[in-house]
Amino acid sequence: SMSSQVRLQILPSPKCLFDEPVTVKVEGLSAYQEVHSPALGGSFSGVEPMGLFWSLKPETPHKKLVKKEILTPCLVHIELYSSGRQREMLAKEINERHFMAEGVRRLPIKHGRIHGTLFLPPGKGPFPGVVDMYTVGVGLSETRACLLANQGFVVFALAPYGQGTPSNVSSLHLEYFEDALSFLSRRPEVKGPGIGILSISKSGDLALSMSSFLSGISATVCINGCNANVMFPLHYKDTVIPPLMFDANRAVLTESGALDVKHSIWNPMAPENRRTLIPIERADCRFLFVAAEDDRNWDSRFFAEQAAKRLTEYGKDNFEVVLYPGSGHYLDVPYMPHCFSSLHAAIGKYVVWGGEPKSHAEAQVDLWGKIQAFFREHLDTACSFGKAKL
Numbered sequence: 437s438m439s440s441q442v443r444l445q446i447l448p449s450p451k452c453l454f455d456e457p458v459t460v461k462v463e464g465l466s467a468y469q470e471v472h473s474p475a476l477g478g479s480f481s482g483v484e485p486m487g488l489f490w491s492l493k494p495e496t497p498h499k500k501l502v503k504k505e506i507l508t509p510c511l512v513h514i515e516l517y518s519s520g521r522q523r524e525m526l527a528k529e530i531n532e533r534h535f536m537a538e539g540v541r542r543l544p545i546k547h548g549r550i551h552g553t554l555f556l557p558p559g560k561g562p563f564p565g566v567v568d569m570y571t572v573g574v575g576l577s578e579t580r581a582c583l584l585a586n587q588g589f590v591v592f593a594l595a596p597y598g599q600g601t602p603s604n605v606s607s608l609h610l611e612y613f614e615d616a617l618s619f620l621s622r623r624p625e626v627k628g629p630g631i632g633i634l635s636i637s638k639s640g641d642l643a644l645s646m647s648s649f650l651s652g653i654s655a656t657v658c659i660n661g662c663n664a665n666v667m668f669p670l671h672y673k674d675t676v677i678p679p680l681m682f683d684a685n686r687a688v689l690t691e692s693g694a695l696d697v698k699h700s701i702w703n704p705m706a707p708e709n710r711r712t713l714i715p716i717e718r719a720d721c722r723f724l725f726v727a728a729e730d731d732r733n734w735d736s737r738f739f740a741e742q743a744a745k746r747l748t749e750y751g752k753d754n755f756e757v758v759l760y761p762g763s764g765h766y767l768d769v770p771y772m773p774h775c776f777s778s779l780h781a782a783i784g785k786y787v788v789w790g791g792e793p794k795s796h797a798e799a800q801v802d803l804w805g806k807i808q809a810f811f812r813e814h815l816d817t818a819c820s821f822g823k824a825k826l
Contacts, residue, residue, distance in 0.1 A: 441466075444516050444527035451532045454510065455583050455770040455804060457486050458531060462516060465526075470519060480794065488514065490797035492773040498694055498786040500766070500778040506535040506578045507542070533771075535579055537586040542578075545592070550616045552594040553578050554623075555585030562627035564815035565590045565620045567613075569639035571781075580769050584634070587808055592620045596639050602667070602782045610672035613646050621652055630654025630721070632811045637733065637765065638782070641666050644743070645677070647719040655814035656719070657807055659726040659767050660736040663743040664704035664712040667782060680704050680712040684783070694777035694786040698732045705742060716743060717750035722814045724756055726803060728763040732790030733780075736765070758806060760799035764791020770801045 441464040452458055465471060474483050479491040489512065494501070503510060512531040518524050536542065539558025545551070553576060557563055566589050568581040581593035594616050597605050621631055632655040635643035640661015647656045649672050664680040680702055687695040702709055716723070725740040737759060744757050760767070766775050766789050774793040777786055 442516065442526040444514060444529045446514070446529050446531045450529060451509075451534065453537060453583065453586060454533045454535050454579070454772075457771070459485075460488070460514060462527070472519070484794070486771055486797070487794075488512075489771045490773055490800075491793055493776075494773075497692065498777045498779065500775040501773050502577060503535065503579050506582050509534040535582045540582065540585050542582070545619070547619055548615060549598055549612055550594065550619060551598050552576065552592055552616070553581065554620075555582050555591045555593070556625055557585050557588050557590065559588075561590070561625045563588055563590045563625060564632065564811060565592070565623070565626035565628075566632040566634055566811060566815075567591075567616055567620060568593050568634045569596045569636075569642060570634075571596055571637055571639045579772075580634070583769050584808070589632075589811065590620070590623065590626050592616065596642055602638070603784065605668060607669045607671060608642070610645060610649055610670065613642065614650050617646070617650060617652055627816065628652075630815060632815050633657065634659075634807065636660055636767065638662075638666055641714060642670075644714045644716050644719075644723075645670055645672075647721050647723070648715050649675070649718070651720075653719070653721045655722045655724070655811055657724045657726065657810060658740075658743075659803070660728055660731050660733070660765050661725075661739065662701070662704065662734065662736075663714060663716070663739045663746070664709065665714055666701070666712075677714065678711050680709055682783070687785075687787075690788055692777055692788065694788045695780075695783075696732050697780070697783065697787050698734060698790075701734045704739070713746075717747060717752060719754070722754050722810070723747070724758065724806070724810045726758045726767065726806075727760070728765060728767055728791060728796075728799065729759055729761045730763060730790040730792065730795075731765045732788045733765040758803070760795070760803070762792045762795025763799035764796055765789040766791075767796070767803055768800055770804050771797070772800065 445461040447459045480487040509532040515528040541556040543554040570577045576595045581591040585591045633643045636659040640658040665677040670677040682700045686700040727736040727740040777788045780787040
């Protein structure tokens with residue numbers, strides 16, 4: 437029987453946006469009742485704001501939390517139990533963590549070859565436009581794009597492989613991405629002249645290639661990407677950049693049953709691989725290179741540093757490098773639970789991504805602010821920002 441006077445409150449409200457923190461408050465406990473607010477067991481210890489959320493672990497190993505249907509919230513059930521042998525439930529509450537703020541519009545796009553989802557913030561605009569290429573292997577992930585649109589950006593979540601998946605694609609063509617850029621920049625809600633690009637992992641090198649060969653890009657965020665073109669030959673008009681490949685034999689099996697593939701990728705700086713490097717000195721945009729120092733997918737820090745070195749050698753200072761110690765490959769939106777290991781779409785096997793949960797969680801919160809500030813500074817000089825509410 438739930439105790440009538442005990443109340444569990446989620447503040448400021450049980451409904452919030454996914455990237456907003458909440459506080460859990462308990463009221464009405466009886467005198468001398470023993471309570472513990474530091475965690476004594478479970479997936480974190482001590483007192484951690486939002487620890488209940490970012491430390492969530494999958495019931496099935498090697499799974500990543502992916503919200504496919506962003507029109508509905510994630511429901512987090514929080515229950516309070518007594519510590520005695522009986523362990524009776526004293527109170528419970530549900531935190532509704534929404535993705536779409538009030539007034540944001542979601543438009544599925546199939547326009548010629550391009551395939552994606554457009555998010556429009558409420559209000560007149562025009563707003564700065566961003567192409568978001570979040571690759572979590574297969575399909576289109578919309579969570580990051582939608583949460584960014586809540587902040588006053590028109591965001592086009594673009595499927596980097598079109599209708600395909602990494603397993604059935606043999607080459608990539610920059611014309612596809614050029615179409616996506618011109619589609620977004622022609623929208624009446626988008627304030628020009630330049631567009632932003634937000635990328636992670638394999639889409640990172642695509643973002644660098646877009647910035648180097650295509651016009652109309654002002655600000656590019658590359659999270660844990662490579663400075664070389666990875667996995668597929670990249671075509672643009674008469675240019676072909678050959679792919680930097682992996683050596684599957686270099687993967688190491690970890691105790692968890694997932695592979696550590698960090699050293700499987702060839703070194704892009706080796707003389708025989710120089711042709712795979714992306715000529716980023718051609719780009720007119722600002723770059724934000726973000727690298728997780730405990731990335732086990734590949735050496736993101738090395739790639740970011742090599743990209744910065746290349747720009748410097750060409751006399752350019754149009755970049756910043758941000759390093760996050762203790763964080764892993766999948767730097768996601770705030771409070772997204774840390775993914776230790778999951779299926780690697782291109783390899784078709786379970787791999788470890790790296791990162792220590794607390795450092796990784798702090799990096800996600802910090803990075804989210806940095807991404808917004810970077811796009812505001814370099815995409816938008818005149819217009820004031822409105823932020824959508826839930």
